[in-house]
Amino acid sequence: MNEMTEGHTVKRFDEEMIFLHRLVLEIGGLAQDQLKRATQTLNDKDPSAAREVISRDQELNALDVQADEELINLIIKRQPMARDLREIITISKAVSDLERVGDEVRKIAQLTIHVYDTDGSPPNKQILRDINTMALFVGEMLEMSLTAFDELDAARALEVIRLDSELEEEYRSALRRLTTFVMEDSRTIGHMVDVVLGLRALERIGGHAKNIAGYVIFLITGSDVRHESLERIEAQII
Amino acid sequence: MIVEKTAPAEDASQVIHANFGGTVGDLTVAEPRMTARNVNVHYADKHAIIDVSLDIGRHEVVALIGPSGCGKSTFLRCLNRMNDTIDSCRVSGEIMLDGQDIYDKKLDVVPLRARVGMVFQKPNPFPKSIYDNVAYGPRIHGLAEDQSALDEMVEDSLRRAGLWDEVKDRLQQPGTGLSGGQQQRLCIARTIAVSPEVILMDEPCSALDPIATAKIEELIDELRQNFTIVIVTHSMQQAARVSQRTGYFHLGRLIEVGKTDEIFTNPQHKLTEDYITGRFG
Amino acid sequence: MADRSTTTLDKVNASLARRYAKERRFRRMGLVAIATGLLFVLLLFTSIISNGYSAFWQTHVKLDITFNAEQLGIGDARDFEALSSADYAALVRASLKEIFPEVRERKERRKLYKMISTGAPLLLREMLINDPSLVGSHHAIWLPADDDIDMLVKGQIDRTLPESARRLNDQVVGWVDRLTENGVVAQLFNTTFFTAGDSREPELAGIGGAITGSFYALLVTLLLAFPIGVATAIYLEEFAPKNRWTDLIEININNLAAVPSIVFGLLGLALFINIAGLPRSAPLVGGLVLTLMTLPTIIIASRAALKSVPPSIREAAIGIGASKMQTVFHHVLPQALPGMLTGTIIGMAQALGETAPLLMIGMVAFVVDIPGGPLDPSTALPVQIFLWADSPERAFVERTSAAIMVLLAFLISMNLLAVLLRKKFERRW
DSSP, rough: OTTTTTTOOOHHHHHHHHHHHHHHHHHHHHHHHHHHHHHHHHTTHHHHHHHHHHHHHHHHHHHHHHHHHHHHHHHHHOOHHHHHHHHHHHHHHHHHHHHHHHHHHHHHHHHHHHHEEEEEEEEOOHHHHHHHHHHHHHHHHHHHHHHHHHHHHHHHHHHHHHHHHHHHHHHHHHHHHHHHHHHHOGGHHHHHHHHHHHHHHHHHHHHHHHHHHHHHHHHHSSOOOTOOOOHHHHHHHH | OOOOOOOOHHHHHHHHHHOOOOOSSOOOOSSSEEEEEEEEEEEEEEEEEEEEEEEEEEOOOEEOOSSSTTSSHHHHHHHGGGGGGSTTTEEEEEEETTTTEETTTOHHHHHHHHHEEEEEEEEOOSSHHHHHHHHHHHHTTOOOOOOOHHHHHOOOOHHHHOOOHGGGGGGGGGGGGSHHHHHHHHHHHHHTTTTHHHHHHEEEESOHHHHHHHHHHHHHHHHHTEEEEEEEEEOOOHHHHSEEEEEEEEETTEEEEEEEEHHHOOOSHHHHHHHHHHOOO | HHHHHHHHHHHHHHHHHHHHHHHHHHHHHHHHHHHHHHHHHHHHHHHHHHHGGGGEEEEEEEEEOOHHHHHTOTTTTOOOOHHHOOHHHHHHHHHHHHTTOOOOOHHHHHHHHHOOTHHHHHHHHHHHOGGGGTTEEEEEEEEBBBBBHHHTTOOSTTTTTTGGGGSSSSHHHHHHHHHHHTOOOEEEHHHHHHOOOOOOSGGOOOHHHHHHHHHHHHHHHHHHHHHHHHHHHHIIIISSOOOOHHHHHHHHHHHHHHHHHHHHHHIIIIIIISSOOOOOOOOHHHHHHHHHHHHHHHHHHHHHHTTTTTTTHHHHHHHOOOOOOHHHIIIIHHHHHHHHHHHHHHHHHHHTTTOOHHTTTTSSSSOOSSSSSSSSSSOOOOHHHHHOOOOOOOEEEEEHHHHHHHHHHHHHHHHHHHHHHHHHOOOOO
């Protein structure tokens, strides 16, 4: 796959590393797909599809468990060192972040069920607009962080970290907009809590994408950047 | 197209020597116990150690790792002039112990070796009793005034080597009758009986089972309180477990040196990384 | 895949029988070789023992001896001088005359007297000198018979041969038979053989002198060769720098070990006797020559013993600050000593069995007296064997074999000692 996973004297080691690397991409792809589908159910007003999304999260969880088992086996057998060790740590953490992404996606699907599977009137389309845009945004972030992981692209990972602060802005302005809607039309208040929870879930997904990007930088440079400012991270990469 | 192939190993070594730009990492420490500067060792026509400089701090464990024949053991043996016993071996450069050049012509190697003790790869107790093994050093150096002082030294050394409880009832039995791990701890007791400042260990666990190895590692950690230890090991896990600083040797050069946790998570030199991740050769 | 593996297995199986057959053949050949070797050893031992065992017994004749002062011709004198020059043969003659009064003719009488060994009077003399009060008393004493009588009694002289072809005529044989009937002929343990020096008379000859000579020579050899050899080995192995000079010395020592021993004899003759002026035939010179001969063996064995001490022991000692000297004497030497001792004993055994160099320095002389020190003329055990093997008397044949048995016993016990030493001190570490 890349220089992180190949070139060991023990060829099985390479294979195991590549398998784990691919597993991360698979879990990531599944999480992205889930996110897309969940957002789609909201647009389609389809609670039954939303239920499917929720039940499909089991697949994600199963992959997470499998990844953990593989990781433990690899540590027992190979005692990875240096960049192998960093790759393993990165994979382990990325997998658990992706699993949480799955959990957050479930909350979006829940939103669909709450909004369209009740006797009450459906909400104003306006208040759901921010969910759509933010979902696209975090979907992009997730995609970028996974690509950065696959290609060991520190610049791209850095971009994800930068995008996360944009996401924060987006999230705050969405909340402000919602407040205005509530002030305009107090009937929407019933759906408001669900929508806020949905936005919050998307914001968390963005956070997980940022975490993954942080691990990628750790993987490439060997230094932990999760709690550093963007400027200092940039300084380290260059 | 036909390309003439040269021997790959030779080729690779030439590339490494040609591109070598000095040891990566900080080879100095604040208050060094020993300092080696530009040490070169030749065996007959083989250049075994090339321009190695390294500081060894007080109360620290320095691990030297590297592939076989990389010169780490040779360098270790320079530190107490064990290489003197090999006729064809020539050492140049400067090695200081507490600011004193140990390769000074006027310096006597006998007291030097009492100050810089050595533990070997294969446990090598003398074919004498356990007591005599430990007492030998103090006897030849005249460290004990009388029998009771000697007894005390033997007991103290065996205690510090974590062997006392296992052998206190059979001190007069031959040291060669102990198990491998016990023999190695006996050798360590024998070394610390003369109160050296530095203990050199040349792959001390390579002939031992994992439990015995664990005991030695535990012992090394305790000995660090009183001694400076330089250990050569083939086990990277062992180096990671016992040492504070690690140096990587390759083809007679010290490629990289640094804090052990950094070396094992984020080595700077490609050769170091390749070696410790198992991508070597 | 499956096909190939079965064919491989078939091939292996096919060759298996041949391989085992080869192995069995080799084993059988080894057994045959060992059996042949054992057979020859057995042959050697049976031939020597069957020839020689009888030499440990000597035919004695019990004679009634009256220590008659008149016959002795000493009158009233009882002093040492008188006793030692008295005519003891007369006592024997008188006694024999009494048993065979019918023998009157001078010629026959001489034959009669010859039946008793010429050493008998000496025996009587010794008795009397030890105890002068015996004069006048009467004793039945076992006296050694002459070697021809001895041979007759032991059955080595064939009675069926015509009289002229025998060493003893019918008359003498008759006398012996009469004595035997009287019950005064017996085979007693031959102490003379172990205590006496050489003699022209087989019944008086012994290996005592030769053993003493060999003992002195070996003592000199041991005292010189062991310290010199061990010191040389230690220096060469532990201290000497490895350069062309030490290589040269090593090669020469190895060459010396292969030099024929007679050359050492020539060297000893030139060096110790002609230049240094030491006495000929002396065990001291023999010891010096044997020292020259055994030195290479001891040096080579000692060096091998030193080499076999694992370097880890040296490193251990040096590693805690022992000096070179302490390392060698505290650790290496004690480990190597059993090997060195084994080498030395084997070298000494070699020296004990050596004849050729001793011939050159005159230790081949006919020496009757037992040497009292390393400067007295003497012979050595193997040389004695060599001398006796040349003697015409039938009785010397069995004595030669007996001497060989004694020599072999010494050699075997020395080698056994070497093995025991090695077993006892051999250590594994």
